[in-house]
Amino acid sequence: MIISMRQDATEAEIEHIIARLYELNYQAHVSRGVERAIIGAVGSGRRDELEALIAAPGVEQMIPISHPFKLVARQGKAKRTIVDVSGVLIGGEELVLIAGPCSVESREQLYATAHAVKSAGATMLRGGAYKPRTSPYEFQGLGVDALRLLREVSDETGLPVVTEIMGTDDVDLVAEHADMLQIGARNMQNFALLRRVAKCPRPVMLKRGPSATVKEWLLAAEYLVAGGNPNVVLCERGVKSYDTETRNLFDLTSLALARELSHLPVIADPSHGTGRRDLIPVMSRAAISAGADGLMIEVHPCPERALSDGPQSLEPAQFEKLVRDLFIPTRKLGGVKIAIGD
Ligand code: PEP
Numbered sequence: 303m304i305i306s307m308r309q310d311a312t313e314a315e316i317e318h319i320i321a322r323l324y325e326l327n328y329q330a331h332v333s334r335g336v337e338r339a340i341i342g343a344v345g346s347g348r349r350d351e352l353e354a355l356i357a358a359p360g361v362e363q364m365i366p367i368s369h370p371f372k373l374v375a376r377q378g379k380a381k382r383t384i385v386d387v388s389g390v391l392i393g394g395e396e397l398v399l400i401a402g403p404c405s406v407e408s409r410e411q412l413y414a415t416a417h418a419v420k421s422a423g424a425t426m427l428r429g430g431a432y433k434p435r436t437s438p439y440e441f442q443g444l445g446v447d448a449l450r451l452l453r454e455v456s457d458e459t460g461l462p463v464v465t466e467i468m469g470t471d472d473v474d475l476v477a478e479h480a481d482m483l484q485i486g487a488r489n490m491q492n493f494a495l496l497r498r499v500a501k502c503p504r505p506v507m508l509k510r511g512p513s514a515t516v517k518e519w520l521l522a523a524e525y526l527v528a529g530g531n532p533n534v535v536l537c538e539r540g541v542k543s544y545d546t547e548t549r550n551l552f553d554l555t556s557l558a559l560a561r562e563l564s565h566l567p568v569i570a571d572p573s574h575g576t577g578r579r580d581l582i583p584v585m586s587r588a589a590i591s592a593g594a595d596g597l598m599i600e601v602h603p604c605p606e607r608a609l610s611d612g613p614q615s616l617e618p619a620q621f622e623k624l625v626r627d628l629f630i631p632t633r634k635l636g637g638v639k640i641a642i643g644d
C-alpha cells in the first residue's frame with residue numbers, strides 16, 4: 303500500500319502513521335519529497351486495519367499495490383486451477399459444454415433435452431430445480447422432484463449435472479443429487495450461502511452478480527476458497543445496462559479480465575448474457591475467443607412452452623448447429639482464413 307500524505311501534513315502526523323504501521327506489522331518506507339511525504343507500507347498485517355488509516359489526520363490518499371483477494375489471485379500461482387466435476391475437467395485443454403433447460407419441468411422434457419444435447423456434444427447437463435424468479439407468481443421450480451429427475455437423467459446419460467442452490471438449508475439436499483452447485487447471480491454476495499457452500503465437498507459454479515464488479519466477483523470466490531472449497535468455477539452471465547434491446551450486457555471484457563486476475567476457470571453463459579436466441583451462437587464464439595473455458599447454454603425441446611427463459615432457449619437442432627459452427631472461420635485476413643478460437 304502506498305500512503306500519500308497531504309501537502310500540509312505535519313511531522314507529528316507522519317510520525318504517527320509510521321508508528322501505527324509498525325504496530326500493525328508493516329514496515330514503513332518513507333520518502334520525503336519537496337511537496338509531500340509518501341509512505342510505502344510493506345508487510346503481512348491485516349489489510350482492513352491498514353486501510354482504516356485513510357481516516358488518520360494528514361493522510362490524503364491510499365493506493366493499493368496488491369489485490370484484496372489472495373487465494374483466487376493468479377499472482378503467485380504457477381498453474382491455473384482445473385476443477386473436476388465427476389470426471390469432466392473444467393479449465394483444462396477441453397472446452398466444456400454445459401447445456402440443458404433453464405428449469406426442469408417434467409421427466410419427458412429433461413430426458414429429451416439431455417439426450418439431444420449429449421448427442422450434439424454437450425459434456426454436462428444443467429437444469430434449475432429452485433428458480434430465483436423476479437415475481438413470486440412465476441414458476442418457482444419443481445424443487446426436490448427436479449433434483450431427483452436431474453440425478454436420474456444424469457446417471458442415465460453420464461452427463462454430470464449442475465443446478466442452482468438458493469438457500470443454506472438446501473445445501474445438503476442439493477449436494478446429494480447434483481455433481482456441482484451453482485450460486486446464481488442474485489446470490490453472488492449472499493455471504494451466509496457462500497460460507498455454507500464453502501464447507502460442501504461439491505465443486506461450485508459462481509455466477510457474476512448482475513451489477514457486480516470483477517473485484518466483488520473475485521472476492522465472493524475468495525469466500526468459497528478461504529472457507530475450504532478450492533473447486534470454484536466462475537461464470538460470466540452479463541450485467542445490467544441501459545440498453546433494453548438485450549436482457550443483459552454480456553461482458554466479455556470482464557471474462558477476459560477475470561481469467562487474467564485469477565487462476566480459476568471461467569465459463570460463459572451467453573443465454574442469460576444476451577437473453578436472445580439469435581445472438582447466442584456468435585457470442586459463444588466470441589466468448590471462446592476471449593478465453594472462456596466453457597459455455598453454459600439453455601436448451602428446451604419446445605421453447606414456446608418453456609416455463610422460464612423461453613426467448614433465450616435454443617431448440618435442440620439450433621444447439622447442434624451452434625456446436626458444429628463453434629470454430630468455423632468467418633473472415634479472411636490477407637487471403638488467409640482466420641479460425642475463431644485460435
Ligand atoms: C440460471 O442459470 O438459470 C439462472 C437463473 O442464472 P442467473 O443466476 O445468471 O440469472
Ligand code: MN
Pocket residue numbers: 404405574600610611
Ligand atoms: Mn435461465
